[in-house]
Amino acid sequence: MMKIIGVVPARYSSSRFPGKPLADICGKPMVWWVCQQCRKVEEFDGVYVATDDERIYEACKSLGMEAVMTSDEHKTGTDRIGEVARRIPADLIVNIQGDEPLLEPSTIKAAIKPFYSNPDLQVSNLMTRIKDPVDAVNFTVPKVITNREGIGVYLTRATAPYPKGSIDYSYYKQVCVYGFKPEALRFYCEYGMRYGRAEAVEDIKILRFIENGYKVQYIEVDSGTVAVDTPNDLEKVKTIVAARIVAGETSNQ
Numbered sequence: 001m002m003k004i005i006g007v008v009p010a011r012y013s014s015s016r017f018p019g020k021p022l023a024d025i026c027g028k029p030m031v032w033w034v035c036q037q038c039r040k041v042e043e044f045d046g047v048y049v050a051t052d053d054e055r056i057y058e059a060c061k062s063l064g065m066e067a068v069m070t071s072d073e074h075k076t077g078t079d080r081i082g083e084v085a086r087r088i089p090a091d092l093i094v095n096i097q098g099d100e101p102l103l104e105p106s107t108i109k110a111a112i113k114p115f116y117s118n119p120d121l122q123v124s125n126l127m128t129r130i131k132d133p134v135d136a137v138n139f140t141v142p143k144v145i146t147n148r149e150g151i152g153v154y155l156t157r158a159t160a161p162y163p164k165g166s167i168d169y170s171y172y173k174q175v176c177v178y179g180f181k182p183e184a185l186r187f188y189c190e191y192g193m194r195y196g197r198a199e200a201v202e203d204i205k206i207l208r209f210i211e212n213g214y215k216v217q218y219i220e221v222d223s224g225t226v227a228v229d230t231p232n233d234l235e236k237v238k239t240i241v242a243a244r245i246v247a248g249e250t251s252n253q
Contacts, residue, residue, distance in 0.1 A: 002091040004112060005046045006038045007084050009077035010098040012053035016230055021056050021098050023234050026241050026252050028063070030228060031056065033101035033241070035065050036250075040105035043112050048088065049098070050080045075193060076205055078178075082189035085182050093185060095178040099228040101237055103177070107223045111179040114217045122184040123209050123216045125152065126175035128223045135173055140229075142174040142204050144218060152216035155204045175223050178206070184214065 010021035010031050017023075021031040031049055038047040049060045052072040060067035068087065074080045078095065085093050092115055096108060111124045127144040135141045139157040147153055154160070155174060163169060180188075188208060196211035198204075209216050228234050244250040 002115070003045050003089070004043050004092045004094065005048060005084075005088060005090045006041065006044045006094045006096055006108070007081050008034050008038065008047070008049045008096050008098045009080045010049050010051045010053075010056050011077075011080075012051075012056055017228070017234075019055075020228060021051070022059055023228070025101060025234070025238055026245060028252050029059055030101050030234075030237075031060065031098050032063050032065065034096060034098055034103065035060075037101070037103050037105055038096055038108065041108050041112075043109065044094070045090070046088070048084060050077075050084045052080070078185070078188055078205055081180070082185040085180070085185045090182070093180045093182065095176075095180065097176040097227070100176065100225050101228065102225045102240060104223065104225065107175065107221045107225070108177055110219045110221050111177045114219060115179060115181075118217070121215070121217055122181045123206075123214055124179035125206055125216055125218055126177050126221050126223070127172040127218050128175050128221050130171040130173050136171045142202075144172045144174050146172075146218045150218045150220075152206070152210050152218050154198070154210065155202065155207055157202055157204070172218075172220070174204075174206075175221060175225070176227070184209065187212070187214075 014020050022029045049067040050070050051057055052070050057067045057069055068084050070080050070083045081095050114124050115121050130136050137159050142155045145154045196208050199207040226237055
């Protein structure tokens with residue numbers, strides 16, 4: 001049996017939305033809603049919030065969430081996850097973004113399943129088909145290109161592949177749930193701030209693995225989650241959560 005943990009990186013500083021993990025959603029901070037979804041994943045032996053901010057740490061503790069204080073020198077959430085992996089032994093670490101309060105437990109589970117059938121797998125990531133044409137040309141949305149086995153070939157902020165020979169193609173965007181074996185996280189963290197060429201140009205961290213020969217297994221999911229990048233996104237999520245509470249589909253208790 002694998003020991004599997006879920007880790008939610010949460011930092012207070014954000015150029016577009018400072019204090020985002022503590023943003024109120026129907027009486028609870030956003031990071032609480034993320035952890036509630038993670039707790040529904042039976043495969044997890046534990047769910048931890050990884051933060052460098054005392055305010056987030058104390059909020060988690062007061063609401064019964066496991067939290068780990070990490071270094072404030074980490075440049076990425078993956079580096080923060082790597083520190084947690086060094087301190088809490090596990091066979092598989094699943095990174096769930098702290099700004100995805102609507103993420104479905106079934107979606108999280110999808111990042112775990114490939115490791116049962118392929119013990120040599122080091123990294124998994126999710127993707128979903130782009131339904132809004134605007135996303136296909138939006139540079140903030142990383143597009144995923146895989147081979148026929150679902151192994152990542154490239155991720156780009158451009159519209160790719162370009163439809164020159166045919167328009168019979170479905171575009172896919174990245175869903176930010178990752179599965180990491182401890183060895184893969186060690187590689188990422190030890191690589192430091194050198195960056196791969198494509199990683200530096202695209203500013204997409206998963207490219208570090210692809211550029212260095214790691215097979216990143218992509219799994220297609222049908223996910224309607226809303227990532228909170230701005231206060232406007234937060235208002236959308238509040239409306240959705242409030243409606244679910246009224247309908248009895250979820251609770252803030």
